[in-house]
Amino acid sequence: MAENEIREPVQKRSIEKKEKIIKHGFELICEKGYYNTNTAEIAKSAGVSTGIVYQYFNDKHDILIEGIKKYASRIFFPMLHIAKDTNINPDNLEMVLKEMIDNFIKSHLLSKEAHSEITAMTHTDEQIADFFKNNEIYMTNSVVEILLNSGFNPENIHEKVHLSIILIDNLCHEIVYHKHEEMNYETMTNLVINTIVNLINS
Amino acid sequence: MAENEIREPVQKRSIEKKEKIIKHGFELICEKGYYNTNTAEIAKSAGVSTGIVYQYFNDKHDILIEGIKKYASRIFFPMLHIAKDTNINPDNLEMVLKEMIDNFIKSHLLSKEAHSEITAMTHTDEQIADFFKNNEIYMTNSVVEILLNSGFNPENIHEKVHLSIILIDNLCHEIVYHKHEEMNYETMTNLVINTIVNLINS
Amino acid sequence: MAENEIREPVQKRSIEKKEKIIKHGFELICEKGYYNTNTAEIAKSAGVSTGIVYQYFNDKHDILIEGIKKYASRIFFPMLHIAKDTNINPDNLEMVLKEMIDNFIKSHLLSKEAHSEITAMTHTDEQIADFFKNNEIYMTNSVVEILLNSGFNPENIHEKVHLSIILIDNLCHEIVYHKHEEMNYETMTNLVINTIVNLINS
């Protein structure tokens, strides 16, 4: 049996090629679903031959994983960056949250399909689920740290932050996709912010 | 898709056969995923021939849809039933919520995989997504109605209920899947209840 | 993962179909080599679709194995039959051997390619090698038994029979294929017979 050695490309052109495969492959998968996207399409879309794909990736699944690793971070880290770069205190918490939500929505918009398919796969694929779990933990811990450094009440702080993140994540998700026509999203945003403020300060 | 003369079974035995296909098909799909379950398995598991499947369903996808229509309701209605059958008022709201959560967790446990796979598909399949959206709307409206009839503050009530449902849903999901070892779920449950109480009463 | 259940056909038409696949598949493999014969060709040659092949066989390799099991026996058993059906004694041994060789040659001719490819695979494929080893052992033991019942000297009888079989097998093989032009095969046949007679009677 041939040893399936995956080339980790070092030359610039090769790196670009691998990136292209990840980008186009991930896009296609997000648009049409993992099982509805075949390797030939991915290769064609990336402007390479089918064969070359298997020099950079073990298999189709690998492309998805790498895509998630690459683009999922972009979707989740903005929130973190905002938090990190800002001084949070009880007085500006509301404002910071508003900014956070705005930013979160922006990144959601950046890759509608991506977010959709990634979330979907979380439920089926252990590797992907793990990736997200770790990401979430890291995010929660980071926010907790910031809050503690800013003098917020440490009681049940992990749980509070976790619930806050859930609320923001859901809010943004719905604003971008669900579009329940019977909902007023400005109102909902304010409710979320108030709820979080109360929660954190409780 | 031309409606290839799908027989809507009228005889008792036929109806039972169709039900069996839906039940076993849906179970398999939930366990192993839609793309990892083939029609032969479904037929075998349902105790029928492969051919007969296509007399009751247009295609494989149809089986899934009917499965969701039938069983997804069971997963989401408990909450509703509780709400409907109980008199809610500001004083017993906390207790009702507690009961709701308990019940919600139970139905999560009843069909872990189902819930997982269904949620996953929501993101890929428009038909399924629609089904869930409508379900959610119906659920929200029902709860809203109950609250209004019980004299709660009608201001932004739709949004408040929606956020409450999200919080409960997420809480239960995490309790069932025990995702975060670093979280205290009793604490979180109390936080959720308090948050909802504050929200609804605000 | 779907359970790859191989249908063991019971109906007449199905059995015939399986037989056809074995026959044509084996013929093609023998003619062109295992790696130079693809499943599409086998299916086409057998007059069936590619898909059906995998309802009767686990994989391509299976076809080969079944082919060998079926046709290799035909090639090797004639020798045995002759031996079994004849009364051998020191006086007619020479005659029996002559007849054996004639028959052996006939079956070699019946499936030139088969013999060729089978022998080839013996060296690569453990399963096939095992099959042949067992066949050889069985054949040797059968002949030994006959000789013992006929009152031949039991000393080292297994080894003697084994060498005899090798000589006959090689002789026939060369007569059918090698065709060393510089050899006189009538002479060689006589030499082989005399050698065996001496060996067995020694």
Next chain:
Amino acid sequence: MAENEIREPVQKRSIEKKEKIIKHGFELICEKGYYNTNTAEIAKSAGVSTGIVYQYFNDKHDILIEGIKKYASRIFFPMLHIAKDTNINPDNLEMVLKEMIDNFIKSHLLSKEAHSEITAMTHTDEQIADFFKNNEIYMTNSVVEILLNSGFNPENIHEKVHLSIILIDNLCHEIVYHKHEEMNYETMTNLVINTIVNLINS
């Protein structure tokens, strides 16, 4: 096949490179089989690039052929060397045979797989088959010549030698692979030697 300008290397380094490819390629092929060894592996094992292989060889098959030409001789010539360098006469024939067998076994052991795979290919590949046939003829003729020079009976000498070689070859092969546990190989060796002595002296 158009001779795509295969460079016959003249410089020392080039020759070494070609030799390396033949050696490592042949070894891999013998170990894993021709169709289970790919050119990338061969190149890597030989410490060269994939591309360069096609400057020394027309195709993969070429590597095998050259490997056989080069190494098969080593496997078969020992027997010959012994014969050539020794004075054979009716009195020492037995001893010479014993030595021959010992030596033959040694070379079998040196490259178990090689012998196995080469023999296998004989049945599929005409070019290889021819090579072996010629080798056999040459070997037989050489031995015949020696025997004639040593005063042995020339009657049917080609056939006798041929059968002798077959017996030795088979004996050694079995001793090396220990195929039949129910056989006593010392006994068999003696039987073979006696048989050959009788044959040659007859």
Next chain:
DNA sequence: TATGAATGAGTCTTCATTCAT
């Protein structure tokens, strides 16, 4: 000469769907 990235035809295998019975 030499490299190793790139090609793409070819392979085995699966499976939704159809059809003869």
Next chain:
DNA sequence: AATGAATGAAGACTCATTCAT
């Protein structure tokens, strides 16, 4: 209505060979 054998298109992946550098 029912069966399950049959179909064949489609998919993931491999690898001998070529080619830009």
